[in-house]
Amino acid sequence: MTAxxxxxxxxxxxSAPAIHSVSNAVLTARGYPALSLDEVRGYVGKGAPHLVRCLLQSVGENPDGPLFQPLHDDLITRYETEVEGNTLYPGVVQALEALAAMGCALAITTNKPYRPALAAIAHVGLDRLFPVVIGGDSLPTRKPAPEMVHEAQRLLGHDRALYVGDSEIDAETAVNAGLPFLIYTEGYRKTPLDALPHAASFSDFKALPGLVEHWTWP
Structure with a gap:
C-alpha cells in the first residue's frame, strides 16, 4: 500500500479566487485599494503570515508593523467562513476515489492554517477522503521544512510515500523530506517545469492513479 x-x-x-476575495475584504475594510487576482495568486503558498506581509507591502505599509496582527487575525477569521471561490481541479475526486480503492493512504499537508484548510476541504467535499490533514499552524515549522510531511507519514503509518504538489515550495519540500515528487503542472508554479526536481509530472488527474499503480520503488 502506497501513501x-x-x-x-x-x-x-x-483557491486563488477565494484567497483573493478574503485578502481584498481585509484590505478594503481598512480603506486600502483592492488588488488583482494575479497579484494575490503570486502570494499564495507560503502560509498566512507571508500572505499578510505581502498584502501590507503591496499597499505601502510596513509588513512587520502594528497592522500585521489585526490584519492577520481578520484574515484567519474570514478564511474559516468565506469559502466560496475554492474549487476542485478537474478529475480530483475521481482520482482520489481510485487511489483509495487501490488501498492508498491519503493525507494533506498545507501551509494554509489548519482550521481554514479544513473549511476549504469540507467546502469542496474532500473531507471524507483525507483522514490526515496538517495545516501551516499545526507544527512549529511550515513547508518547505520537512516536519509536516514526516508527521503525515507517521500518522498514516508509512515509511514510504509519494509527495504530490504544484509549486517551487512543494519541490523543495519533497527534497527536504526525501520523498519522490509528483508535480501537477496546472497549479501555481512560476518556474519552468524542467528547472524543478521531480520524479514525474501530470497535467490531468486522470493520469495520477496510473502513475501510482505502476510506481517502482528503488
Missing amino acids: LIFDLDGTLID
Whole structure:
C-alpha cells in the first residue's frame, strides 16, 4: 500500500479566487485599494503570515508593523467562513476515489492554517477522503521544512510515500523530506517545469492513479 501526501492550494483546489476575495475584504475594510487576482495568486503558498506581509507591502505599509496582527487575525477569521471561490481541479475526486480503492493512504499537508484548510476541504467535499490533514499552524515549522510531511507519514503509518504538489515550495519540500515528487503542472508554479526536481509530472488527474499503480520503488 502506497501513501500519498498532497499539497492543497494549487494542487487539489484552485483557491486563488477565494484567497483573493478574503485578502481584498481585509484590505478594503481598512480603506486600502483592492488588488488583482494575479497579484494575490503570486502570494499564495507560503502560509498566512507571508500572505499578510505581502498584502501590507503591496499597499505601502510596513509588513512587520502594528497592522500585521489585526490584519492577520481578520484574515484567519474570514478564511474559516468565506469559502466560496475554492474549487476542485478537474478529475480530483475521481482520482482520489481510485487511489483509495487501490488501498492508498491519503493525507494533506498545507501551509494554509489548519482550521481554514479544513473549511476549504469540507467546502469542496474532500473531507471524507483525507483522514490526515496538517495545516501551516499545526507544527512549529511550515513547508518547505520537512516536519509536516514526516508527521503525515507517521500518522498514516508509512515509511514510504509519494509527495504530490504544484509549486517551487512543494519541490523543495519533497527534497527536504526525501520523498519522490509528483508535480501537477496546472497549479501555481512560476518556474519552468524542467528547472524543478521531480520524479514525474501530470497535467490531468486522470493520469495520477496510473502513475501510482505502476510506481517502482528503488
